[in-house]
Amino acid sequence: MRLATRTAMASFRRAPLLNILxxxxxxxxxxxxxxxxxxxxxxxxxxxxxxERVELRAFVTNGTALxxxxxxxxxxxxxxxxxxxxxxxxxxxxxxxxKELGEFQDVFDSExxxxxxxxxxxxxxxxxxxxxxxxxxxxxxxFVDDVRFGEEWIAQLYRLRNIAGVAGAALGxxxxxVAIIIIGATIRMAVLARSREISIMRLVGxxxxxxxxxxxxxxxxKGVLGGGLALLMTYxxxxxLSQYLHVETAFFDRRxxxxxxxxxxxxxxxxxxxxxxxxxRRI
Amino acid sequence: xxRFEKVTKTYPRGAGAAALRDVxxxxxxxxxxxxxxxxxxxxxxxxxxxxxxxxxxEGVVRISGYSSATAKxxxxxxxxxxxxIVFQDFRLLEDVTAEGNVAFALEVIxxxxxxxxGRVARxxxxxxxxxxxTAYPKELSGGEQQRVAxxxxxxxxxxxxxxxxxxGNLDERATRGIFQLLREINANGTAVLMATxxxxxxxxxxxxxxxxxxxxxxxxxAESSNVIEMEAD
Numbered sequence: 001m002r003l004a005t006r007t008a009m010a011s012f013r014r015a016p017l018l019n020i021l022x023x024x025x026x027x028x029x030x031x032x033x034x035x036x037x038x039x040x041x042x043x044x045x046x047x048x049x050x051x052e053r054v055e056l057r058a059f060v061t062n063g064t065a066l067x068x069x070x071x072x073x074x075x076x077x078x079x080x081x082x083x084x085x086x087x088x089x090x091x092x093x094x095x096x097x098x099k100e101l102g103e104f105q106d107v108f109d110s111e112x113x114x115x116x117x118x119x120x121x122x123x124x125x126x127x128x129x130x131x132x133x134x135x136x137x138x139x140x141x142x143f144v145d146d147v148r149f150g151e152e153w154i155a156q157l158y159r160l161r162n163i164a165g166v167a168g169a170a171l172g173x174x175x176x177x178v179a180i181i182i183i184g185a186t187i188r189m190a191v192l193a194r195s196r197e198i199s200i201m202r203l204v205g206x207x208x209x210x211x212x213x214x215x216x217x218x219x220x221x222k223g224v225l226g227g228g229l230a231l232l233m234t235y236x237x238x239x240x241l242s243q244y245l246h247v248e249t250a251f252f253d254r255r256x257x258x259x260x261x262x263x264x265x266x267x268x269x270x271x272x273x274x275x276x277x278x279x280x281r282r283i
Numbered sequence: 284x285x286r287f288e289k290v291t292k293t294y295p296r297g298a299g300a301a302a303l304r305d306v307x308x309x310x311x312x313x314x315x316x317x318x319x320x321x322x323x324x325x326x327x328x329x330x331x332x333x334x335x336x337x338x339x340x341e342g343v344v345r346i347s348g349y350s351s352a353t354a355k356x357x358x359x360x361x362x363x364x365x366x367x368i369v370f371q372d373f374r375l376l377e378d379v380t381a382e383g384n385v386a387f388a389l390e391v392i393x394x395x396x397x398x399x400x401g402r403v404a405r406x407x408x409x410x411x412x413x414x415x416x417t418a419y420p421k422e423l424s425g426g427e428q429q430r431v432a433x434x435x436x437x438x439x440x441x442x443x444x445x446x447x448x449x450x451g452n453l454d455e456r457a458t459r460g461i462f463q464l465l466r467e468i469n470a471n472g473t474a475v476l477m478a479t480x481x482x483x484x485x486x487x488x489x490x491x492x493x494x495x496x497x498x499x500x501x502x503x504x505a506e507s508s509n510v511i512e513m514e515a516d
Contacts, residue, residue: 003390014378200374203334204435205364206391208356 004213011194011218018193019222025186026226027233029179030264034234036175037252037260040168045250047161054126054157056119056135056149062090064115064143072141073117081125081134086118114145128155180267183226187219187271191279198276199283208280215276216269223268227261284474285310285333285443290342292328292498302328304498305342310476312442315469317485318478320495326478329495330447333476334366335359347442364392367436367444367473371451373428375420381431382407382416388435406434410464426457433464443474450481458484 012019060069066089073085088096093113119138121131131154135147191198201211231252238249252260292303303325310316318326331337332344335354344351349362375384385403394402407413410430420428429449436444446465450458462484469475479485485492494502 196374197376200376200387201391202360203363203368203374204388204391205360205362205366205439207360210391210393 004210004217007214008217008221011190011214012221015190015193018190022186022190022222023225023229026183026222026264026268027229029182030227030230030260030267031233031237033172033175033179034230034260035237036171037256038234038238038249040164040172041252041256042249043164043168047157047164050157051123051126051161052120054121054131054149054154056121056131056138056147058117058119058135058138058141058147059114059145060116061143061145062114068143069115069117072143076117076119076138079134079137081121081130083120083122085120088116088118090115117144126154127158180271183223183267184271184274187222187268188275188278190218191215191272191275195279195283198279202280202283211280212273212276215272219268219272220265221268223265223271224261226268227264230264231257231260284312284347285476286343286345287329287332288343288345290332290339290344292325292332292337292339301340301498303332303339306498306500307342308493308500308503310443310474313469313472313474315466315475315488315490316477317488317490317492318476318495319480319482319485319492320501322480324495325498326495327447328498330445330476330478333443333445334363334368364439365442367433367439367441369429369432369436369444369446369449371448373420373425373432373452375428375431375435377420380417380419381412381423381434384420384431385435385438388438392439402438403434406438407431409437409468410434424457425453426460429453429457429461430464433461433468437468437473441473443476444468446475446477448478448480450479450484462488 060072066087069087073087076082076085090113093115097113117138119134121134125131125134128151131149132151135149138144139147198211235251238251241247242249286309287306290303290306291301293301302323306325306329318329320326328337332339332351333346335344335346335349335351338344338351346362347365349358354362376387379387382403385406386399389399389402404413404416407416410433412427412430412434415423415427418427420431423431429452433444433449444465449465450461453461458481465475465477466488492502492504493500
């Protein structure tokens with residue numbers, strides 16, 4: 001193993017330019033993939049933020065007692081789909097309207113605004129079907145006049161989310177395949193550059209496993225370095241974007257960043273294994 | 284020790300004619316054998332079959348317990364650790380010193396690290412290059428580079444040295460030196476199989492000569508002079 005590590009290191013020393021080229025190619029392939037990932041992540045975050053605003057408003061009949069509303073709210077809170085229920089009295093509804101809508105500034109009579117129960121749903125239960133089912137259950141309560149939840153809007157949001165999900169998966173796969181092909185070709189170049197050494201190794205009786213080992217180490221190192229560089233470039237690109245376009249963007253959390261590095265390493269490792277394997281079968 | 288039994292070899296992308304046709308012969312332990320003949324006669328193919336770089340399409344090649352019919356890739360690696368192989372173009376690592384090139388053959392088979400320097404020094408001394416151990420191939424003459432290649436082939440104490448046109452790139456003087464070295468190696472008990480174009484060298488040496496033409500043996504001095512083969516293995 002020590003010899004394999006030494007050989008891998010010697011290869012970096014021997015052909016620094018070729019190795020820098022490999023690492024840069026890996027880095028740029030993964031950078032493209034990373035940028036795409038970042039866009040996907042931010043779209044997902046934005047959709048998530050919109051989704052969180054999905055809520056049902058159950059308007060109650062005028063004159064419903066507050067404790068009746070409170071007990072209904074407690075019942076609704078027990079639904080597995082429900083995150084929170086807020087009891088909004090007529091006075092509170094007016095205060096909110098005055099705050100949010102200019103034309104209510106001069107209105108001081110709260111009588112014509114209905115009281116309501118504002119229901120927020122848990123993540124994963126905000127799809128149109130579930131929302132409608134919850135609305136129907138609440139609508140069944142005797143003092144509930146009407147339940148509104150912007151059915152059209154939720155359906156649109158979910159359509160958008162599905163399109164983004166499918167497009168994201170397809171594009172992500174395409175980017176990953178392109179990265180793998182480019183990186184594979186780069187590593188193949190590195191293997192070909194050392195084909196003489198490989199043929200000498202075979203002549204003097206080295207086993208295939210022995211010949212493969214330094215390439216696997218080399219490939220992994222290139223993958224880690226390329227992955228790290230890609231991560232750095234993606235981060236810098238995000239900072240630039242935030243700075244010049246004044247867009248608040250999110251970056252990968254530590255777990256995803258680590259997964260990215262692991263992905264780079266894996267591509268380096270698998271790319272090397274495949275390239276050396278193919279080369280060894282030929283000689 | 285080395286036995287070819289009715290060996291036929293055709294290359295998939297060859298011109299159609301077999302590189303070797305129905306070739307049978309036997310080489311005893313410690314023997315020195317020349318393979319001669321025009322280009323394309325099949326000399327190199329015979330040597331490639333010995334170190335199992337190629338496998339026969341028909342017939343069997345047996346080398347010290349390994350059979351071309353059954354040997355796996357791992358067996359080929361093991362066999363080669365017991366062979367020394369030398370080529371016309373030396374096949375040295377250009378960016379590694381002479382001693383590094385010789386040590387490489389030991390390192391890649393996992394020889395104990397402590398034993399490597401001593402064995403390398405001994406091999407380089409044997410080929411007369413002890414004083415140039417730290418020189419790089421490009422700093423050495425053709426003859427010296429071939430000596431490094433021979434030292435690399437010898438460092439594992441092979442039972443047979445396979446040399447494919449080892450003097451093909453060398454001038455007269457260097458050729459004599461390399462051939463003398465091969466004779467000494469043979470005198471120490473290592474069999475030598477040498478493919479060569481150099482008929483003058485063959486004539487002077489009086490070793491067993493197998494002449495090939497169009498992939499067939501047209502002359503074997505061992506058979507024509509009724510030399511009794513001694514089967515060692």
